[in-house]
Amino acid sequence: MLFLLKKYVGALLMPLPLIILIAFIALFLLWFTRWQKTGKTILSLSWLTLLLLSLQPVADNLLLPVEGKYTQRYEPDAIHASAVKYIVVLGGGFTYNPKWAPSANLISNSLPRVTEGIRLYRLNPGAKMIFTGGKGVNSISSAEIAAMVAQSLGVPVADTIALKNPLDTEEEAAEVEKIIGQQPFILVTSANHMARSLKFFEQRGMHPIPGPANQLAVTTPLYNWEKYIPSPYYFSHTERAWYETLGSIWQAIKPSGTDKNEKSESRN
Numbered sequence: 001m002l003f004l005l006k007k008y009v010g011a012l013l014m015p016l017p018l019i020i021l022i023a024f025i026a027l028f029l030l031w032f033t034r035w036q037k038t039g040k041t042i043l044s045l046s047w048l049t050l051l052l053l054s055l056q057p058v059a060d061n062l063l064l065p066v067e068g069k070y071t072q073r074y075e076p077d078a079i080h081a082s083a084v085k086y087i088v089v090l091g092g093g094f095t096y097n098p099k100w101a102p103s104a105n106l107i108s109n110s111l112p113r114v115t116e117g118i119r120l121y122r123l124n125p126g127a128k129m130i131f132t133g134g135k136g137v138n139s140i141s142s143a144e145i146a147a148m149v150a151q152s153l154g155v156p157v158a159d160t161i162a163l164k165n166p167l168d169t170e171e172e173a174a175e176v177e178k179i180i181g182q183q184p185f186i187l188v189t190s191a192n193h194m195a196r197s198l199k200f201f202e203q204r205g206m207h208p209i210p211g212p213a214n215q216l217a218v219t220t221p222l223y224n225w226e227k228y229i230p231s232p233y234y235f236s237h238t239e240r241a242w243y244e245t246l247g248s249i250w251q252a253i254k255p256s257g258t259d260k261n262e263k264s265e266s267r268n
Contacts, residue, residue, distance in 0.1 A: 054230035059237040060217040070191040070212035086185040089117035091133020091142035116213035132172040173200040190214040
């Protein structure tokens, strides 16, 4: 219940629903009240906000601080390569249609995470890939679909582990700890989600090595029309920046799901 409440509230607090709600209030003021000037001002500001947040320079400058230092891929050195036996790929957006190509079932951030995980798997012979994520309203879980995609791209079934019960990153960390304990592992998730994810694992005394994927904020040259014409693609970058900011605030104020006694018991 708490998970669903968190998702519904989080969805309503995203930029597009908020802007639409504010614009609706402005229309109400214009049509049904005498506050015409106030309604016009709110509606104009809503439109201007939507415009600005859809422009590449604005959206990516909001996202860059969230991606932080994880804008470059991870390349394992000799020490890490010999020590890492697990590559953990966190779940993301998905659906399940058995008639589709396997990779088509991984939506948005999920497919880049899985493909980066496979790249790192090939650089770490003998490693196992752990996929996480529940099934939501689908018949099978995000973890199972991600494992299916990895297997379709040549990863042996014996080298994939699907943890299909976790619903969020905090639960993913708890389930992964049951398998790998305190040994180092590569954690693969979106660059904008990495800092928050690391905290959940480190709170449990675990030792993740960041393997960022799905970098989004563009710092390479673009045509002017790509920068200054509003785009839903770049608006999605604004949404990611806002989503992770909300997530970080929630992570900072909510009690940790792991207390000292639980940590002590897990290490004994």
